[in-house]
Amino acid sequence: MVRLSGVFATAALVVLPATAAAHISLTYPPVRTSDQKIAPCGAAGSVRGANVTVLEPGAMIEVRWTEPINHPSHYRISFDADGQDFTIPLDFMDFTQTENVLLDNIADGAGPFTSMVQLPNVECETCTLQLIQMMYDKAPYGDGNDIYFQCADLSLRTGGGPSPDAGGGNPGTDSDAGADPGGDGDNISGGCSAGGGEGSWIVLAIGAFGVMVRRRRSHRA
Numbered sequence: 001m002v003r004l005s006g007v008f009a010t011a012a013l014v015v016l017p018a019t020a021a022a023h024i025s026l027t028y029p030p031v032r033t034s035d036q037k038i039a040p041c042g043a044a045g046s047v048r049g050a051n052v053t054v055l056e057p058g059a060m061i062e063v064r065w066t067e068p069i070n071h072p073s074h075y076r077i078s079f080d081a082d083g084q085d086f087t088i089p090l091d092f093m094d095f096t097q098t099e100n101v102l103l104d105n106i107a108d109g110a111g112p113f114t115s116m117v118q119l120p121n122v123e124c125e126t127c128t129l130q131l132i133q134m135m136y137d138k139a140p141y142g143d144g145n146d147i148y149f150q151c152a153d154l155s156l157r158t159g160g161g162p163s164p165d166a167g168g169g170n171p172g173t174d175s176d177a178g179a180d181p182g183g184d185g186d187n188i189s190g191g192c193s194a195g196g197g198e199g200s201w202i203v204l205a206i207g208a209f210g211v212m213v214r215r216r217r218s219h220r221a
Helices: 005-017 194-220
Strands: 026-027 050-055 060-065 071-082 100-109 113-118 124-135 148-157
Touching: 026 100, 026 148, 071 113, 100 113
Parallel strands: 050 148
Antiparallel strands: 026 060, 060 113, 071 100, 071 124, 124 148
8 A cells, every 4th residue: 555655646646737727728819828817818917928910900810719627608809909908897797898899798618619700900019809708607796706818919910911811820920939838727626627628637647547556466466
């Protein structure tokens, strides 16, 4: 039993990556930071970074994201042509429409998620696309605990980005720099349930555990 404790410890280490994940993860356009709890873009003091996606004014793009930790919810996609001045919903029933909102009340379901949105027909160098998740199971509302935020930095230039069907791949970026690897590293708790990707870690952990046990038994024999 004492020797087997090392096996359990190893199995636990294999499982650990499955216990921390983002609630939402914007994949295209590339996310500014993996943080997500503080308005308007997920992290306190979040500012525009080097990973800027260049697109055509008026482009129709496919916004893509995943939900590693599941909540009953809906999503909103907004756009600001100069910075990140976004309206924050008061609660999940607040569908106040402003000129920033491109698409609202996007249904939750089995991910990964995609939504086609048309960007405004304007040129801008410091524009921002925002994805928010409005959750239904995070009462009390009004403290921001029921909303998650992520942003992508954009520049809209005539002739400077991919054609208006920009949905495949990640073309037209000013930098190859990835998103901030930080993130809030939330643990799965309080009604959160892991998404499908985490099951593979558990399967690997069980497999590793079984192999170690068989090896120890064969050595004893």
